[in-house]
Amino acid sequence: MICHVCESEMRYRFHIDIHPLYRCTVCRLECLNPQPGDAVLRAIYDESYFLGSGDSNNEKLMAKMKKSTALGYLELLNTHLVGVENPRLLEVGCGSGDFLVTAKEQGYSVAGVEISRAAVRDANRKLEEKAVMQGELSNLDPEQLGKFDCCVLFDVLEHVRNPLTFLGNLKNILNDSGVCFVVTPSLDSWSAKLLGRHWMEYKPEHLFYFDERNIKSLLNHAGLSPVSISPNWKVLNFSYINSHMQKFRVPILSSVSSVLSTLLPRKLREQNFRIVASGMNVLANKRQHRSV
Numbered sequence: 001m002i003c004h005v006c007e008s009e010m011r012y013r014f015h016i017d018i019h020p021l022y023r024c025t026v027c028r029l030e031c032l033n034p035q036p037g038d039a040v041l042r043a044i045y046d047e048s049y050f051l052g053s054g055d056s057n058n059e060k061l062m063a064k065m066k067k068s069t070a071l072g073y074l075e076l077l078n079t080h081l082v083g084v085e086n087p088r089l090l091e092v093g094c095g096s097g098d099f100l101v102t103a104k105e106q107g108y109s110v111a112g113v114e115i116s117r118a119a120v121r122d123a124n125r126k127l128e129e130k131a132v133m134q135g136e137l138s139n140l141d142p143e144q145l146g147k148f149d150c151c152v153l154f155d156v157l158e159h160v161r162n163p164l165t166f167l168g169n170l171k172n173i174l175n176d177s178g179v180c181f182v183v184t185p186s187l188d189s190w191s192a193k194l195l196g197r198h199w200m201e202y203k204p205e206h207l208f209y210f211d212e213r214n215i216k217s218l219l220n221h222a223g224l225s226p227v228s229i230s231p232n233w234k235v236l237n238f239s240y241i242n243s244h245m246q247k248f249r250v251p252i253l254s255s256v257s258s259v260l261s262t263l264l265p266r267k268l269r270e271q272n273f274r275i276v277a278s279g280m281n282v283l284a285n286k287r288q289h290r291s292v
Contacts, residue, residue, distance in 0.1 A: 004164060004208075005029050005217050016202045027217060028187065030209035035161060044205045045116070061239065063098060065272055068235035070102035072274075073181070073281075077150060080179045080227070080283055087149040090173065092137050093156035097123025100131065111145070113137050137169055145173050152181040155279070158206045167222035174286045180224055183232050186280035187211040200248050201278050215282055224284040232279030239269045 001010040001022055008026035010033070015021065019032045036044075081087050087108050094100055094112030096119045104110045104127060112132035114120050123132040133140060151170050160166045170180060185201040186192065188211045192199045201209070210218070216226045238261070245257040261269065 001033055003027060003029055004031065004162070005214050005221065014197050016206075017204045019204050021202070024214070027214040028211055029214045029218075030187065032204070032207050035207050036204050041205060061237065061270055065235050065237060065240065066098040067102050068272060069233075070099045071106075072233055072235070073099070073152070073154070073183075074103060074106050074108075076230075076281060076283070077152070077179065077181055080285075081149060084149050084177075088147070090145070090148045090151045092151065092153050092170070093159070094123060094132060095119050097126045097132060099152070099154065101126050111148075113140065137166065142173055147175045148173055148178060149175055150179040150181060154183045155185075157182055157184045158201075158208050158210070161207060163208055163218060164222055167219065167224060171223045171286055176286060178286045180219075180284045180286070182215070182282040182284070183279050184210055184215070184282070185278045186232070188280070189231070189276075189278045191278040195250060195253075198250050199278070200244065200250050203248060210280075212280065215280075219282070219284045220287075223287050225287045226282060226284045228281070228283040230281045231276040232281050233274050233276055234279070235272050235274055236277075237270050237272050238264060242269075 002008070003010050003024035003026070006024060006027045006029075008024050010022040010024050010029075010031075013021045013023050013030070016032065019034075019036060021030055022033050023030045089100075089103055089108045089110050091100055091103075091110070091112045094114050095116075097112060100110045100112050100123065110127070110131055112120075112123060113136070114123065114132055114134060115136060117134055120132050120134040124130050151174060153170075157163055157166070167180070174180065185206070187209055192201070212229050216229070219226050242257045242261045245254040
């Protein structure tokens with residue numbers, strides 16, 4: 001098996017569920033091989049995939065939590081869009097549109113792409129406009145999409161079947177000074193190093209796993225120049241963390257989390273706080289072709 005980034009040899013590490021995981025011997029990219037089939041992934045991405053769905057109280061708590069995280073992302077993004085008025089932003093894999101709603105409130109002109117038909121409906125309802133399109137980026141007409149000042153991928157890149165092709169398509173719809181903002185789990189994170197093969201990000205739907213070194217190489221191959229990589233801060237609460245721990249089991253930690261959930265008062269369980277868990281923020285500019 002050959003690495004998707006540096007074309008070096010990849011070697012087997014262990015199985016995630018029934019899916020073999022391989023690691024590149026040079027750049028340390030990890031991926032599933034063979035990848036789960038479309039039917040398997042469709043079964044995973046059902047209506048209950050997103051935590052908090054179907055519970056009105058949880059959805060309100062999640063909306064507040066997501067808005068706080070979104071404001072942090074926009075603050076970071078703004079430092080790379082200095083002087084751009086009313087930036088045009090595209091979110092690929094936008095879910096039910098929570099980030100887009102916050103971006104619109106902050107003066108961005110927003111659009112989204114999402115596979116789930118139900119999520120597209122919910123996003124457009126929240127945005128009060130038909131700004132989100134249903135489908136995959138590769139299947140949409142670039143002329144229909146137009147050009148964007150920034151494209152964001154939050155917890156999306158690890159799910160795509162060919163990250164290099166995906167990022168190349170993204171680059172093509174960026175303005176010449178456009179910015180790409182990627183959030184993805186990091187093999188350099190403290191949680192990955194602490195939990196090893198029991199890392200909560202090791203899931204059958206996560207097809208690729210990156211660190212700072214190989215994601216820089218991947219972006220360069222796609223025609224994007226990395227400008228900033230930093231730990232990913234999210235705003236979470238214990239109720240959300242416990243729900244995640246119960247759905248994606250981690251030995252010992254999931255049991256401890258369950259016990260704490262019964263002991264902590266509701267007010268503490270629902271108190272939001274900022275934390276770096278397992279991800280990284282990656283910002284890159286569209287590389288300009290220089291004439292010789």
